[in-house]
Amino acid sequence: MIRLQDLSKTYRLNGARKLVADRLTAEFPTGRSVALLGRNGAGKSSLLRMIAGTMDPDAGEVLTDGTISWPVGFAGSFHPDLTGAQNVRFIARIYGVDTGELCDFVEEFAGLGAHFRLPFRTYSSGMRSRLAFGASMGIRFDTYLVDEVTSVGDAAFKTRSETLLIERLRQSSAIVVSHFMGMIRRICDAGAVLENGQLTYYDDVEEAIRHHERNMHETVAMERWA
Structure with a gap:
């Protein structure tokens, strides 16, 4: 509720x-x-x-x-100088979920390829949303x-x-x-x-x-x- x-x-x-x-x-x-x-x-x-x-x-x-999740697809809280993988690991620690499992899920689902290990500031808006969506869906929220x-x-x-x-x-x-x-x-x-x-x-x-x-x-x- x-x-x-x-x-x-x-x-x-x-x-x-x-x-x-x-x-x-x-x-x-x-x-x-x-x-x-x-x-x-x-x-x-x-x-x-x-x-x-x-x-x-x-x-x-x-x-x-x-x-409650953050708005799925909203990437405003990601750190621009961290890679996609580093941002996901940080989120995993905040929400108390397994960092390796969440990273594996997001990497496979978002389909960012080598960009997953490049700084977030280099991402297009679509890539940012894909990363944020994958991170959101990888964590179980009510x-x-x-x-x-x-x-x-x-x-x-x-x-x-x-x-x-x-x-x-x-x-x-x-x-x-x-x-x-x-x-x-x-x-x-x-x-x-x-x-x-x-x-x-x-x-x-x-x-x-x-x-x-x-x-x-x-x-x-x-x-x-x-």
Whole structure:
């Protein structure tokens, strides 16, 4: 279970005020894979980072009774001067898992070849995401936070990523951000729509998708009249 209690977050982006959470109170239940939907700029990635603990809210708190991954595919915490292998070993020590097993898993799954032993700063954005995805999936979490991760890489890697994620979710919960409704329908069984700092939860993912699509149609209509 993950509970957001009176969560608030705003910040300035290019001089404009950005509202992510407005005294938001909501709960993500155990054992569900929840699609986190919202317009571009609604703050979905920021909300995931607050849940992960990599971004601080202005007020309120995130409560949980289990372990939570960092946003899968997010590579912002990797040290640029360490190699991919060294970064993975460091993560293994932090989370108390076998360093050799995690390194072997990530090296095979990410398919980085010789780059796995080169400095992280030399990686392309796709390579960084592949390393981060492999490291995330190599550790068992009670809840995985997934942010557009299966959009990275070629078709074969996308398929492998989604297959592995589905396997992990047989025993874990998830909060998933994706613009691909096909993927959302394959992975998620519930949904939540983030709009103007508030979250509306649905037990049925199709209801959440319908709510999200209404919001998107309204956005398109307003842009045409602007």
